[in-house]
Amino acid sequence: xxxxxxxxxxxxxxxxxxxxxxxxxxxxxxxxxxxxxxxxxxxxxxxxxxxxxxxxxxxxxxxxxxxxxxxxxxxxxxxxxxxxxxxxxxxxxxxxxxxxxxxxxxxxxxxxxxxxxxxxxxxxxxxxxxxxxxxxxxxxxxxxxxxxxxxxxxxxxxxxxxxxxxxxxxxxxxxxxxxxxxxxxxxxxxxxxxxxxxxxxxxxxxxxxxxxxxxxxxxxxxxxxxxxxxxxxxxxxxxxxxxxxxxxxxxxxxxxxxxxxxxxxxxxxxxxxxxxxxxxxxxxxxxxxxxxxxxxxxxxxxxxxxxxxxxxxxxxxxxxxxxxxxxxxxxxxxxxxxxxxx
Numbered sequence: 001x002x003x004x005x006x007x008x009x010x011x012x013x014x015x016x017x018x019x020x021x022x023x024x025x026x027x028x029x030x031x032x033x034x035x036x037x038x039x040x041x042x043x044x045x046x047x048x049x050x051x052x053x054x055x056x057x058x059x060x061x062x063x064x065x066x067x068x069x070x071x072x073x074x075x076x077x078x079x080x081x082x083x084x085x086x087x088x089x090x091x092x093x094x095x096x097x098x099x100x101x102x103x104x105x106x107x108x109x110x111x112x113x114x115x116x117x118x119x120x121x122x123x124x125x126x127x128x129x130x131x132x133x134x135x136x137x138x139x140x141x142x143x144x145x146x147x148x149x150x151x152x153x154x155x156x157x158x159x160x161x162x163x164x165x166x167x168x169x170x171x172x173x174x175x176x177x178x179x180x181x182x183x184x185x186x187x188x189x190x191x192x193x194x195x196x197x198x199x200x201x202x203x204x205x206x207x208x209x210x211x212x213x214x215x216x217x218x219x220x221x222x223x224x225x226x227x228x229x230x231x232x233x234x235x236x237x238x239x240x241x242x243x244x245x246x247x248x249x250x251x252x253x254x255x256x257x258x259x260x261x262x263x264x265x266x267x268x269x270x271x272x273x274x275x276x277x278x279x280x281x282x283x284x285x286x287x288x289x290x291x292x293x294x295x296x297x298x299x300x301x302x303x304x305x306x307x308x309x310x311x312x313x314x315x316x317x318x319x320x321x322x323x324x325x326x327x328x329x330x331x332x333x334x335x336x337x338x339x340x341x342x
Contacts, residue, residue: 007104007121008321009112011060013051016322018060021107022121030097030128031075034087039067039119039338040145040312041324043177043236044091047259049325052236054262060112062104064338065091066148067119068141071131078128087131089119090148094290096128119145120321122340132294139305142337143312146181147301149285150311150335152293153257154181156286158191162230162253170194171223171247172212174234175203176328177335178257180210182232184311187211188300195223200331209310227252234258238266244280245269251277312337 003024008017027033045063047053067089071081080096081087093116102114102125117130136144158164170186172179175198186194187210196203196212197220207214215223217240227249233241236258244254245268260266274280301308313334316324324336 004107005122006318007062007112008064008318009060010049010056010063013049013056013059017049017063017120019319019321020112022112023105023107024123025104025125027073027075027125029075030077030099031102031125032078032081032087032128032131033072033074033123033125034067034069034089034131035072035123036067036069036119036121036340038142038145038340039064040150040177041321041328041336041338042066042149043258044149046325046328047236052259052261058113062112062114062118062121062124064119064121065089065117066145066150067124068136068144068147069124072123074128080128081131081133085133086136087133088144088147088290088294089117089124089126089131090152090288090290090294091117091130092152092285092288092290093129094132098129099127119148120318120338122318132290134294134298137302140301140308142315142339143301143309145337146311146335147294147297150177150181151185151297152288152290153283153286154178154185155293155297156288157232157255157257157283158182158185158189160287161281161283162255164191164230166191168192168229169249171228171231172196172234173232173240173244174198174258175200175207175214176234176333178234180206180311180334182234183207183210183212184307185300188303195228202331206313206332206334210307223247229253230255232257236260238264241266242268245271245273245278248273248278252279254278254280255283256280257283311335315339
């Protein structure tokens with residue numbers, strides 16, 4: 001890092017992010033300085049912005065946890081990456097040393113914090129274990145951030161947590177960023193075509209683009225008699241979580257990926273159904289191992305570059321990042337990408 005840079009800072013929940021000018025600083029220990037090329041807005045940042053888990057004790061702070069960039073410098077303890085490596089920035093710990101977070105100073109003299117990985121800034125300082133080097137291709141530079149969260153979560157939920165087979169029928173609630181990633185991975189791994197339910201009928205084209213079968217939430221009675229061996233809930237909406245049992249087969253699995261609001265109750269319809277050998281699990285980021293899964297998923301992206309780039313529907317700059325949060329509410333939005341000047 002060798003200059004001042006812009007960062008999108010959360011100063012107050014439910015208020016627009018502010019663009020602050022940040023001073024450069026040296027990295028030490030297990031710290032890695034990265035110049036961002038691209039990032040994405042994940043549902044986790046929406047929840048953070050809205051205070052879904054409650055009050056934020058660390059304001060003001062940087063945001064973002066999936067990105068792609070080039071290493072500018074490394075601390076003296078770093079051995080996993082080196083200057084000029086292209087890296088994926090991810091929220092699950094990978095190989096190398098960790099840091100608890102970091103502090104920056106603005107050009108106006110105030111202090112701002114950052115976690116072990118942040119990506120809503122032109123430059124960032126992260127822990128060595130929050131970045132994995134890759135051999136990139138230019139055509140995928142905008143979609144590479146999805147290797148930091150959406151795709152490894154989707155892959156891990158299916159392959160590691162649910163251990164799905166090609167014989168399993170799959171139902172996905174929600175066709176947002178994670179629902180789209182799940183549909184993409186199902187197609188890439190040649191699993192059964194999933195049925196995807198969403199509140200927005202306009203999602204149909206998007207779901208079918210990635211090999212899924214779409215059902216609007218208002219038409220869900222069309223599948224009320226069907227039972228699925230794997231039901232995945234990505235919306236975090238309590239009323240939808242409560243319906244998952246009704247669509248799960250005997251001895252089937254229910255994966256809860258979307259998170260409900262803090263202190264919000266979930267009521268399951270006819271809970272007796274659960275005793276038909278069902279298993280319910282809360283996803284832990286797909287139990288992703290970035291050192292391994294990043295490269296597996298990179299190969300899946302390279303297999304169909306055009307379809308891979310279609311995973312992101314909207315783009316913004318760091319200066320217009322608040323527009324990106326608004327874009328996520330639009331019916332045709334799957335994922336919002338952030339492009340930085342290269």
